[in-house]
Amino acid sequence: MSLVKKLTLALALPLALLSIWWFASAGSTNFFFPPLSATFGIFDDTWTAEQLRAQVLPSLLRMFAGYTLAVIGGVLLGLLIGTYRSVRATLEPVLEFFRAIPPPVLIPVIMLFLGIDDTMKIVAIAFGSMWPVLLNTVEGVRSVDEVLSDTCRSYRITGLARLRHLVLRSASPQIVAGARQALSIAVILMVISEMFAPSNGLGYKIIEFQRTFALPEMWSGILLLGVIGFLLSLLFRLVENRVLLWYHGLRIAQRRS
Numbered sequence: 001m002s003l004v005k006k007l008t009l010a011l012a013l014p015l016a017l018l019s020i021w022w023f024a025s026a027g028s029t030n031f032f033f034p035p036l037s038a039t040f041g042i043f044d045d046t047w048t049a050e051q052l053r054a055q056v057l058p059s060l061l062r063m064f065a066g067y068t069l070a071v072i073g074g075v076l077l078g079l080l081i082g083t084y085r086s087v088r089a090t091l092e093p094v095l096e097f098f099r100a101i102p103p104p105v106l107i108p109v110i111m112l113f114l115g116i117d118d119t120m121k122i123v124a125i126a127f128g129s130m131w132p133v134l135l136n137t138v139e140g141v142r143s144v145d146e147v148l149s150d151t152c153r154s155y156r157i158t159g160l161a162r163l164r165h166l167v168l169r170s171a172s173p174q175i176v177a178g179a180r181q182a183l184s185i186a187v188i189l190m191v192i193s194e195m196f197a198p199s200n201g202l203g204y205k206i207i208e209f210q211r212t213f214a215l216p217e218m219w220s221g222i223l224l225l226g227v228i229g230f231l232l233s234l235l236f237r238l239v240e241n242r243v244l245l246w247y248h249g250l251r252i253a254q255r256r257s
Contacts, residue, residue, distance in 0.1 A: 002204050013026075014230070018036070020035045021036050021072075022037065025037075031213075031215065034215055034216045034219065038216045039216045039219045039223065040220075040222050041216075042217060042220060043223075045226075046217050046220050046221075047220065047221075047224060051205075054200060055200055055201055055202055055204070055205050056202050056224070057199075058069065058200050058201055058230075059190055059191075059194065059201040059202045059203065060117075061215070062118055062121050062122050062125065062190060062193075062201070063125060063186050063190040064123040064188060065122045065125075065126075065188075066121070066123070066124070066125025066126040066129060066186060066189070067125065067126070067129055067183060067186040069122070069126035069130075070125070070126045070127075070128075070129035070130040070182055070186065071129075071133050071179055071182065072135060073126065073130050073133075073134075074131070074132075074133025074134040074137060074178065074182070075133060075137050075160070075175060077130075077134055077137075077162070077195070077256065078133065078134045078135070078136070078137025078175075079137060079141055079167065079168075081095075081134075081138050081141075081169070082137060082138040082139070082140070082141025082142050082171075083141055084146070084169040088138070088152045095134070098131075099131050099135070103127060103128025103185070103189055104128075104189070104192050105126065106128075107120075107124050107189075107192065107193055107196045107197075108196065109141065110123055110124050110127070111143065111196065111197060116191075116196075116197035116199065117197075117199075120193070120197060121193040121194065121197065121220045122188070124189055124193045125186050125189045125190055126255060128185055128186075128189045129183075129185045129186040129189065130182070131182075132177075132178040132179075132181035132182045132185065133175065133178040133179055133182050134178070135178065136174040136175055136177055136178030136181075137171060137174065137175050137178060139169050139174055140170065140172070140173070140174035140175055141167055141170075141173025143170070143171075143174075144166065144167055144170045144171065145170065148166055148170070149166065152166050172243065172244060172247070173244060173247050176240050176243060176244055179236075180236060180240070183232060183233070183236055184229070187225075187228070187229050187232065190202075191206070191225065193201035194207075195207045202221060202224065202225055202228075205221055206218055206221040206222065209221060243245045249255065
């Protein structure tokens with residue numbers, strides 16, 4: 001499939017929904033649901049280059065910091081739990097307990113210990129985003145092919161070599177799937193943490209517009225957040241295609257055989 005066709009398919013539904021929104025809201029006199037044309041009209045004045053640097057850039061930096069910690073921590077802990085049954089049996093009840101708690105609920109608790117600065121927001125993002133990576137890594141490690149595992153054992157491939165060439169390679173599709181889920185959670189927690197502890201950021205500006213009844217500006221912030229999520233998804237897909245190039249090639253070869 002060509003790049004142009006992929007972009008067309010990816011943009012078709014968002015453009016169709018925006019078109020419906022545009023015509024459905026045209027001439028709206030509802031204060032809370034202004035016309036989409038009014039939202040687009042103030043977009044440039046609201047999100048200037050200075051505002052993007054002051055509000056959006058700090059949000060993205062905190063999100064990437066928390067997301068990176070979540071991926072690294074989830075993979076390392078998942079490798080440990082998935083490899084050793086005794087560790088899994090010991091930690092599984094505790095992990096299930098924390099996994100069942102919605103991450104936004106823990107933000108006030110984290111605030112009590114870490115305050116309301118960037119550290120709290122990064123920790124909240126990292127903690128809430130870690131679970132998909134952790135659980136997918138555990139399942140990926142547990143599903144390593146037994147034949148390949150026995151082959152490594154026969155050739156005395158152990159330690160880091162086995163971890164790198166067998167375990168991580170076999171589990172990488174599920175790890176990447178968990179990382180994709182974690183990215184959307186990180187974006188959500190980025191906004192929620194800024195609403196709980198307002199100082200700067202995209203979530204802070206959206207809630208400030210809402211509290212001052214600047215509704216077109218609020219909707220412009222929501223649209224900007226959607227655009228950021230869409231671009232992050234495209235960026236992740238590019239990275240995924242690069243990291244899992246061997247896996248996608250294997251699946252294509254299997255379909256053709």
